[in-house]
Amino acid sequence: xxxxxxWADLLSAATPWSEAEAEAVSGGTGTAATPARxxxxxxxxxxxxxxxxxxxxESTPKPxxxxxxxxxxxxxxxxxxxxxxxxxxxxxxxDEEEMVDPKEKxxxxxKESKQCAPAKHHFDHCVERVNNADKSAPHxxxxxxxxxxxHCANECAAPKVWAALK
Amino acid sequence: MLSRSYLRSMRSVGAxxxxxxxxxxxxxxxxxxxxxxASPFALNLAGTTATAVAVGTMAWYYHxxxxxxxxxxxxxxxxxxxxxxxxxxKYLKTFDHQALRRGFQVYQEVCASCHSLSRIPYRSxxxxxxxxxxxxxxxxxxxxxxxxxxxxEIEKRPGKLSDYLPSPYKNDEAARAANNGALPPDLSLMxxxxxxxxxxxxxxxxxxPEEPPAGATVQEGLNxxxxxxxxxxxxxxxxxxxxxxxxxxxxxxxxQMAKDVVEFLNWAAEPEMDxxxxxxxxxxxxxxxxFALSVWVKRYKWSAIKTRKIQYTAPQMGGxxxxxx
Numbered sequence: 001x002x003x004x005x006x007w008a009d010l011l012s013a014a015t016p017w018s019e020a021e022a023e024a025v026s027g028g029t030g031t032a033a034t035p036a037r038x039x040x041x042x043x044x045x046x047x048x049x050x051x052x053x054x055x056x057x058e059s060t061p062k063p064x065x066x067x068x069x070x071x072x073x074x075x076x077x078x079x080x081x082x083x084x085x086x087x088x089x090x091x092x093x094x095d096e097e098e099m100v101d102p103k104e105k106x107x108x109x110x111k112e113s114k115q116c117a118p119a120k121h122h123f124d125h126c127v128e129r130v131n132n133a134d135k136s137a138p139h140x141x142x143x144x145x146x147x148x149x150x151h152c153a154n155e156c157a158a159p160k161v162w163a164a165l166k
Numbered sequence: 167m168l169s170r171s172y173l174r175s176m177r178s179v180g181a182x183x184x185x186x187x188x189x190x191x192x193x194x195x196x197x198x199x200x201x202x203x204a205s206p207f208a209l210n211l212a213g214t215t216a217t218a219v220a221v222g223t224m225a226w227y228y229h230x231x232x233x234x235x236x237x238x239x240x241x242x243x244x245x246x247x248x249x250x251x252x253x254x255x256k257y258l259k260t261f262d263h264q265a266l267r268r269g270f271q272v273y274q275e276v277c278a279s280c281h282s283l284s285r286i287p288y289r290s291x292x293x294x295x296x297x298x299x300x301x302x303x304x305x306x307x308x309x310x311x312x313x314x315x316x317x318x319e320i321e322k323r324p325g326k327l328s329d330y331l332p333s334p335y336k337n338d339e340a341a342r343a344a345n346n347g348a349l350p351p352d353l354s355l356m357x358x359x360x361x362x363x364x365x366x367x368x369x370x371x372x373x374x375p376e377e378p379p380a381g382a383t384v385q386e387g388l389n390x391x392x393x394x395x396x397x398x399x400x401x402x403x404x405x406x407x408x409x410x411x412x413x414x415x416x417x418x419x420x421x422q423m424a425k426d427v428v429e430f431l432n433w434a435a436e437p438e439m440d441x442x443x444x445x446x447x448x449x450x451x452x453x454x455x456x457f458a459l460s461v462w463v464k465r466y467k468w469s470a471i472k473t474r475k476i477q478y479t480a481p482q483m484g485g486x487x488x489x490x491x
Contacts, residue, residue: 007448007452099408100407100419101407101419101420101421102419102422103419103420103421104420104421123379127379127380130380131380139381140381141241141381141382141383142379142380143240143241143379143381143382144239144240145379146392147240147241147245147392150245150373150375150392151245154369155248158248158250161421162251165419165421165425166265166422
């Protein structure tokens with residue numbers, strides 16, 4: 001595993017976009033401490049700011065690569081919280097109405113659609129036939145017709161449901 | 167298979183018939199004295215009859231053995247679950263851990279009253295759905311048997327991270343007795359244990375119709391669910407809109423809860439999935455690089471052999487009459 005980790009580290013170091021994603025979070029927390037130290041140093045030692053900033057740039061990547069696992073953990077949490085905040089606002093607006101299950105809603109729409117018209121027709125026909133049949137006639141049920149209709153509605157609704165769900 | 171062997175025998179019968187016709191033809195042509203021994207009409211009739219018999223027997227055979235037989239009706243098989251576009255099933259995607267957390271909440275608040283999840287310890291939730299402190303707090307809510315004390319009595323102690331999620335029943339018999347004889351199965355590996363996996367469980371949870379279709383008989387104590395083989399399932403519909411209040415504010419519609427809990431159960435069955443996919447990518451990357459390298463090395467090593475030219479100059483034969491090049 002050590003080999004693979006170091007391989008992944010090399011890869012992430014080589015790729016130009018890695019810094020923006022994984023390293024940015026820990027860089028933010030890490031640099032929050034280091035510039036403060038740099039400022040103190042400026043006041044005390046009176047060294048030029050250019051030298052200090054160059055020194056920080058050299059020193060900061062090391063803690064990043066060491067604390068990579070911590071960075072990954074933090075990365076998991078923080079962006080998601082931002083997303084939640086956005087989604088919560090949207091959801092509050094929706095909550096005011098009676099909640100409708102998206103799956104049921106889309107499947108009802110799909111059952112009425114042209115795609116499922118044959119299955120719907122057969123099912124309705126069967127229901128009518130079974131309900132009107134006299135009891136002496138051989139028993140019949142509409143399970144097969146129901147299956148075909150449900151299958152059609154599911155197939156039609158599946159992508160829409162997934163688009164609506166989180 | 168049977169029909170194929172039968173057809174083969176039919177072909178040989180046809181060949182025999184052809185041979186017979188040919189010999190009679192040959193006989194007819196060679197012996198002109200027997201006038202009209204085999205007239206064209208008789209030959210045509212014989213051929214037509216033989217063909218009709220052959221076709222007829224094949225049709226009869228197909229009628230007997232040809233059509234596919236189903237031992238079970240569609241209802242007994244159950245409705246095949248539709249394939250849903252699960253994000254975590256894609257090659258380059260991981261579990262949505264926010265969904266796992268919601269799914270665990272649904273499991274705990276809804277499923278856990280009947281279904282155990284006996285292979286999942288609290289420690290495995292750490293870093294996946296909960297933080298260490300949260301997992302510890304959840305574990306401490308339950309009591310487990312401790313080591314025997316000095317008198318040999320086994321006392322209860324609060325749970326630790328290493329304890330497994332508590333089961334709702336002491337054993338399978340108790341579970342059956344409490345559920346009309348039907349055993350609520352353990353859900354730890356359920357996604358792997360059922361044909362259709364996530365799709366099946368999601369469809370099962372959300373697929374309870376308002377009422378069974380006309381004419382369908384549902385045994386007492388059972389509920390109609392098209393996805394369950396036999397359509398009669400002991401578990402009633404449990405997920406209703408807003409049954410659970412998500413802590414992240416996600417609207418808890420029936421399908422949202424089902425989706426989350428199924429994703430959580432998939433994690434329970436395959437906790438290694440994220441790592442497995444990552445490792446798979448590494449394996450592919452490294453092996454393809456090594457393969458390219460090996461191709462290059464092979465070509466390099468063989469280049470001397472592949473590019474050499476063998477030239478043969480024929481020796482000059484004889485003197486003046488030798489062919490000139």
